[in-house]
Amino acid sequence: MQLSDEGKGIARYYKQLQSRELGQGFALALARHVLRQRYPDRFVSIVSADIVIRAGWQRGSSGYQYQPDFFAEVWKPGEPSWVIPMATKGNHGRGPSSSYRQLAACSAHVEAMHIGKWGQTPCLIFSTELSMEGPVTVHCLHAPGKSGWLNAFPEHPLRNLDSAAENKNIMPGIQPPSEGDETPDPEPGFHVQPRHYAWFHHVLARTATAGVAAFAGDGDTTARYLTTRQGSQRYTTGFAHPATGSVQDAAHELLDISFIGTDHVFKMNGKRVEAFSGVAEDLFSLLSPRDKNGKPNPGRVEQYRHEIYDRRGTWPEQMWDQKWGGPVSVHEDGTVLAMRLLPF
Known part of the structure; x- marks a missing residue:
């Protein structure tokens, strides 16, 4: 694919907006395509990470300026979801060097979110190169991990998605594993612990549903699937x-x-x-x-x-x-x- 003549001639001060929005669009289309191929028996939903995070953590409470841009929820009715944090960027560079820098920057965003065990959350990061002369190129890196599954527990079963979601006040910080008898201080960021899996799954599904209603332009329907802190x-x-x-x-x-x-x-x-x-x-x-x-x-x-x-x-x-x-x-x-x- 290539940029149209209008896209190539767009005013300089619009290029940053174009890079961000087209970068997100190409990245999310590729993420859906890849995840559907790898998990054909599951559905893939893309949810705004910022909206989801607001329901669990007070804005600015993490002490960290980074967070993922989106969550990919790979789900099947009645079963635990698998959640993958994602970060996306775009540029009008003349070669891959700009994208390499953006991929490095994206890593800071996805590392701000841990789901389950330390260092085991899978993630996807993207940089879309919108060349003025050549084709549009999407650079993608995938970090594998064994966590990210929102498993249910007897004391924390999966919730009925028809019920309203609620805000949580989760303590900010990512907890590293203990070293002997010592527990290290938390690192800045957001950490979804097993006791929060059912709540996180609930909020993810309700937020994705709100996005569907918003796409139809119906405010009342959108509002019913969001918490007050989500707006x-x-x-x-x-x-x-x-x-x-x-x-x-x-x-x-x-x-x-x-x-x-x-x-x-x-x-x-x-x-x-x-x-x-x-x-x-x-x-x-x-x-x-x-x-x-x-x-x-x-x-x-x-x-x-x-x-x-x-x-x-x-x-x-x-x-x-x-x-x-x-x-x-x-x-x-x-x-x-x-x-x-x-x-x-």
Whole structure:
């Protein structure tokens, strides 16, 4: 892949933004692809690390300025999840040397999060090279590890995902192993101990679900899957999609599937473009505060995750919808992004 003419000619002060956002996009697409191939019997969800961390640690409490950018949750209904911290960067360098420096910087971000045993948390780090002349190149490093599994214990069983998540006040710091009779002082960072596995699994799943609702543009639904410290109150003043509120927004049938969500119109290369983002209507009905008849819906995250797990590999693979008049991309979590040109 290569940058478009507009991408090559973008103003200097936008390049940093372009590097970060395109770097994240390419990195997450590659992470999903690799993890799906390695674990075909599991589902891969990508979750913002910052939002998850807020639920367990007070902002700035770790004494460390670094943290992962994302968590990859590799999961299967009813079983423990495997969690991989990830860090991503991008650059417009003229060779791999810039990416090598960025990969070294990314290592500090993923090392800030330990799940389970000291030094055994797997991680993925990425640097995307957005060359102005050659192809886009993604540099990736994977550190293996035996930890990262959110196993259940008799005293800390996995929680029902339909119940609301709560904030924790976990002591900041990563605890190194004891040396004889001495326990070393904690290192700066975040450490998910076995007693927190069930809580962490719960928050990860609920946060991923909130991301699906946010993609559909429904603030009320997004808010119900976040804790107060994660910012749930920020979403309760927005609009709702037609199935859950009185404000009509957007609904489309794409590739013979009904989706509900929100749309935006913007200009690209001087042309008006409509972008629609949404969620399959039948899946969103499991998550929204009210059903089609207006009755209260408690939110069925467990059923939603079972549904998207069972539908793996069944979503349309074609990338163009003739009726819509543009490209359509359907993700395995039931979300869709569609674009088309609009007449002036």
